[in-house]
Amino acid sequence: MSEGPGAAATIAWAGPDEGAVIEVSATGAAARAVSAHLPGLLAERTASRLSGQDPTLWGEAAREEASIRLAWTHLHETSRALLEPLRALRAELATEGVDRVVLCGMGGSSLAPEVIAGTAGCQLVVLDSTHPDQVRRALDGDLSATVVVVSSKSGSTVETDSQRRAFEAAFTAAGIDAPSRMVAVTDPGSALQRAAQDAGYRAVFEADPNVGGRFSALTAFGLVPAALAGADVEQLLDEAAAVAEFFAEDNEANPALVLGAALAGTSPLRDKVVIRDAGSGLFHLGDWAEQLIAESTGKEGTGLLPVAVEPGAPELRDGARAGDILPVLLTPMTDDAADVDDSGAETTEVTVSGSLGGAFLLWEHAVAVAGAILGINPFDQPNVEAAKKAARGMLESTPTPEPPAFTDSGVEVRGSDGLLDGATSVADALGALLGRLDSDRGYLAVMAYLDREGPAATILSGVRPALARRTGRPVTFGWGPRFLHSTGQYHKGGPATGVFLQLTGTPSAVVDIPGSDFDFTTLIAAQADGDADVLADLGRPVLRLHVNDQDSLAWLAGVLTGPPA
Structure with missing residues (x-):
């Protein structure tokens, strides 16, 4: 140094x-x-205690959780057992003309594989959304050349389970033996492992259960989808091994x-x-x-x-x-x-x-x-479950949708208690939200429950920097429900300095979830509703804007990126 x-x-x-x-x-x-x-x-x-997997580094309160979450420090060694099975499976699939890899996973199950494959220049379809338009796009690809990797530690994640069901049905409808095109990555003994083995999936890869999702880049969760897409994951492990001793x-x-x-x-x-x-x-x-x-x-x-x-x-x-x-x-x-x-x-x-x-x-x-x-435990995520529980409650009770406070140019406006008092336009509502922003320590979170691969991505591309310029404060931009497995924890468990702008829309596609009494449209709406409710219950200011078509979204983007009214 x-x-x-x-x-x-x-x-x-x-x-x-x-x-x-x-x-x-x-x-x-x-x-x-x-x-x-x-x-x-x-x-x-x-450093040496961390590498030696000492669970006492973060205090007694964190000891129990840390004791089963530190195996990531040696993954550059322990994950090498995956290399030969992955080479063999990729070769098998190639001989069958199967070279389109779709990954169904959320958070730690999808972010690292996306980075690995993208860095290697390999094509990997990452389905980390419940938005029907994004799900439909993945389903409409060439199924004759597709293998689906279903990644979930527990196997009970509602997003991944729903995606799994949709692909199994799509393969069957196309006359393709679904299990032969399905690969599972999960923890030993999970619900997904049992379901995959019972169904006769092409392969089931067990990840190290003593690694948390966000630390799992070098486990089966990161390596399996990326390797099947063509990335050199042995080199990845070599790169980690080259520096592990220094850390x-x-x-x-x-x-x-x-x-x-x-x-x-x-x-x-x-x-x-x-x-x-x-x-x-x-x-x-x-x-x-x-x-x-x-x-x-x-x-x-x-x-x-x-x-x-x-x-x-x-x-x-x-x-x-x-x-x-x-x-x-x-x-x-x-x-x-x-x-x-x-x-x-x-x-x-x-x-x-x-x-x-x-x-x-x-x-x-x-x-x-x-x-x-x-002075905190870095291995738990106590507030992630709150939004999941709220979404499940919405799905089970199917409450009548909350009517908007008002509608402006095709944009339905809703807000947490007291936020919209006196507001009659989107510009008023946005001004009210930003008026709650602490000018010294605050931040604005834009949460878009929209199709991150469709037109919305282009339409909203200038929103984040424009709002940062307008407020003079940091602005985050997250695609829902993806961010619920990421910054969603900080939104609810971190300092109460955030104000929250939620964007939702009416999907153009309708995609059923086989075996469920709700479809993807209902699911993503429940996730957005649940997230907003949890934030509001914690006293966080939440402005909710819903658009019904691309024209109203484009108009809304103009309001968000333009100067204050």
Whole structure:
């Protein structure tokens, strides 16, 4: 590790003698955080205890959960048993002309495979939504060339179970033996394992049960779908193995300790971790890190809010950066100007670069270290279940939909108690929501329960930065129900500083869920309703805007991206 002259600066790297394969730098407040916390982390032997799977690092309250959640530290060794079966299965499928891989999974079951396949340039259809239009698109692909990977630790996740049922029925309707095209990834003894074995699935891969979902990138959950899509997952494990020993060392040059201290050790805490990819070459790594950070730290009224942003994001502009923002740039190893954004105006606080396998392991170690600094258990997610329970309640009772407070230009407007008093237009309602935003510590979460692969993605592409410019505060953008397995935990368990804008729409497709008394339209509506209700019950301001067609969505996007009325 080296420290720069003048302003505090720290650089740490890991890798074999021939060169670093992971590098972390910290400047300013982040470097001061490293200097403040490294001595304590070293004295506590945090790195070696973590690598040695010591469950006492996070206190007695976390001990029971941590004792069954630390096997991820050695996955670069233990996951190698998957390699030969995966090579054999991919070869079998190729001889049958099956080369379209669809992944049905949520959260940790889908984010890492998407990153691995995308970084490798492989095609993987990721179905991590209950939106009927997105489900229909996946079902309408070439089923004769399709294999479906159903990934769920428990097998009872409603989204994944519904997707599984839909594909089994579609294969059968197409005259294809459904079990021969289905692969399951799950924990031993789960409901999915039993169902897959009873049905005679093509393959069932057991994941390590002592690894939580968001730490599962190098388990079967990350490797199976990516390998079947053509990614070299052996190389991924090799990349992680090349740095694992460095992350286990109790010394000041450990990049995982440096990153963990930089993330969680600033004083006052810079709890908005704004992540921008600056040419790292790692496909959507920020989206994967978003879940890891938010679910691991956002609880007990504290935590770190990851904010994935685009180049030139308002949150990172010189002179506009708030004191609670910690910029993190994902850079290539060869980048000599990582501390400057596209305009040349931004001095960053943290940069991270390196191989994908190394990056997975780095961030996992760093977030575990951050949990110890924050004094929370990074392995539970107590508030994720709240939204699931509320959605189940909606499905079981099928309540009469709440009428809108009013409708403006085809947009139905609803809000939490007291939010819409006096409002008669969408602009009024938005102004009321933003009026609740704390100008010093607050954030706005845009939650779009829409088809993230359809026209909505293009129509809403400018909404996040526009709202960030308008408010001068960090803005997150999440596709529902995907974000419920990510930032949804932070929304409910983290600091009560958020205001929430929920966008919903009327799907164009109707897709049944075989064996269920509800369809995908009903399911995603229940998930949106349940999420909004839980937030409102916690006293969070929630504005709900529902559109019935693309024209009203385009009009709404104009209101959201335009200047205040």
